[in-house]
Amino acid sequence: MKIFKTAEALHNEWLKLRKRHISIGFVPTMGALHDGHIALVQEAKLHNPFVITSIFVNPTQFNNAQDFKLYPISVEDDLNHLEDAGCDAVFLPSVDEIYPPDFKAPIYPLGYLETVLEGAYRPGHFQGVCQVVDRLLQIVQPDEMLLGRKDFQQCKVIEKMVELKNYPTRLTLVDTLRETDGLAMSSRNRRLTTDQRQRAPLIYKALLSVKNKLHTKDVNTIIINEIRNLEESGFKVDYLQLANAFNLEPLQQWNGENAVILVAAYLDNIRLIDNIEIEGKPS
Ligand code: PAF
Numbered sequence: 224m225k226i227f228k229t230a231e232a233l234h235n236e237w238l239k240l241r242k243r244h245i246s247i248g249f250v251p252t253m254g255a256l257h258d259g260h261i262a263l264v265q266e267a268k269l270h271n272p273f274v275i276t277s278i279f280v281n282p283t284q285f286n287n288a289q290d291f292k293l294y295p296i297s298v299e300d301d302l303n304h305l306e307d308a309g310c311d312a313v314f315l316p317s318v319d320e321i322y323p324p325d326f327k328a329p330i331y332p333l334g335y336l337e338t339v340l341e342g343a344y345r346p347g348h349f350q351g352v353c354q355v356v357d358r359l360l361q362i363v364q365p366d367e368m369l370l371g372r373k374d375f376q377q378c379k380v381i382e383k384m385v386e387l388k389n390y391p392t393r394l395t396l397v398d399t400l401r402e403t404d405g406l407a408m409s410s411r412n413r414r415l416t417t418d419q420r421q422r423a424p425l426i427y428k429a430l431l432s433v434k435n436k437l438h439t440k441d442v443n444t445i446i447i448n449e450i451r452n453l454e455e456s457g458f459k460v461d462y463l464q465l466a467n468a469f470n471l472e473p474l475q476q477w478n479g480e481n482a483v484i485l486v487a488a489y490l491d492n493i494r495l496i497d498n499i500e501i502e503g504k505p506s
Contacts, residue, residue, distance in 0.1 A: 224305060225312040230362040233275075233314055237364060246271045249365030249392075251356060254278040255295040255410035256304050259400040263369040264308045266397050270367055276305055277314040277359055279321060283328070284351030289492065295413045314363065321358050328354055331384055339471055340485055341376050341496070344461045352377055353384040360390050368392050373399040373407050375483055375498045376471060399497070401427070407497045419490045425456050426486050429463060430499045433484050437465075437477045437501065453488055461487040461494075468500060479504035 227233040240247060248267030252260050260276075267274040278301055285291035298315070305313055330350065336342065337349040360368070368385075370378050378396050385394060400408045405427035406420075415423055429449040436445045442465050450460045465474045468481040481503040487496045 224302070224310055226302070227312060227314050228316060229320055230316070233312075233362060236312065240273055245273050246366040247363070248274040249359075249363050249368045250274065250276045250310075251359050251368065251370075252276055252278055252301075253280045253294065253410065254301050255297050255413060256301045257400075257408045257410060257412070259371055259373065259408040261304055261308045262400055263371060263397050264305065264310050266395065267367065267369050268309050270395075271365075273311045274309070275312045275314055275363055275365065276310050277316070277363070279314075279316055279355065279359075281321070281351060281355040282318065283322070283354050284348050286345045286348050286351075290494070293414065293492075295410055314359075316362075321355060329357070331357075331387060333380055333383055336376070336380055336383060336471060339376075339473075340462055340464065340466070341487065344487060349377070349380045352380060356381055357384060357388060360385070360388075360392060365392055367395055369395045369397055371399060372396050372500070373409065373497065375485060375500070379471060405431075407495075409495065411493055411495065414493050415490065419493065422456055422458075423490060423495060425453060426458070426488050426495055426497050429453055430484050430486055430497060433463070433465065434499050434501060442474070442476050458488040458490060461489070463488075468503075477501065479506070 248271030250263045250267055264274055264276060278298060280294050282291060302313060331353040333349055342349055370381060372378060382394055385392060404424040406424040432449055433445050446463050450463050453460050463486045465477065465482055465484050466472060467474055468483040474482060482501040483498050485498040487494060
């Protein structure tokens with residue numbers, strides 16, 4: 224597995240691959256890899272002979288300095304997992320490589336998408352995500368980029384940025400991988416204490432409970448009950464919401480459209496997010 228630390232070195236490799244018409248799959252990550260990331264690499268490998276993963280903890284997407292400071296880092300382990308998964312190359316840039324001194328942060332017109340849910344609770348977060356993914360796409364120039372559906376709103380935002388910037392890169396969204404008790408895999412799970420880890424799957428149970436009652440009751444009442452249950456179990460809930468899966472506008476009731484139920488909640492200072500997509504009924 225090749226390791227590139229500079230955009231220039233990666234570009235030389237890119238030229239060689241292009242000469243041989245080899246397609247490139249790309250998995251952007253912030254490291255602390257888990258099986259969900261590895262599933263993205265494996266999926267990328269099915270479609271592309273050459274797969275690159277980036278590991279870069281992007282400072283501009285953290286709206287909370289403490290969260291940035293505590294973000295888990297395990298580069299050695301990550302490299303071993305990537306090698307085992309058949310990843311061909313890793314891009315491990317420095318902050319200066321991604322944001323050179325003359326870098327001017329563009330403003331992405333994301334509109335409504337960045338004002339709700341994660342956008343409302345983490346101001347500036349999606350601008351930071353767009354900045355880094357935009358830079359990575361300029362550098363890596365992949366044929367395909369793979370993202371996890373656990374970050375549902377992030378997928379929507381990146382789709383929009385790719386469209387705004389007219390990148391030819393194809394986006395593939397991969398299903399969330401869960402632990403046996405339902406907890407969505409996430410790098411932040413590593414920070415959970417044993418007690419928190421036992422309670423963490425309750426956010427998935429809340430999502431399932433809303434999903435299972437969508438047909439029968441007023442959605443707001445169901446959601447209020449589930450928020451209360453989570454809070455009684457020690458969570459601080461930012462949101463639990465049913466939304467239109469296309470534009471993320473909130474839904475007061477489900478009328479058979481493609482929808483998504485999204486949740487973000489803290490256990491102590493660890494913020495967990497998850498979602499379940501609801502397939503629309505044929506009209
Ligand atoms: O989902 C993540 O890990 C990050 O937000 C991403 C897409 C790698 C950008 O830093």
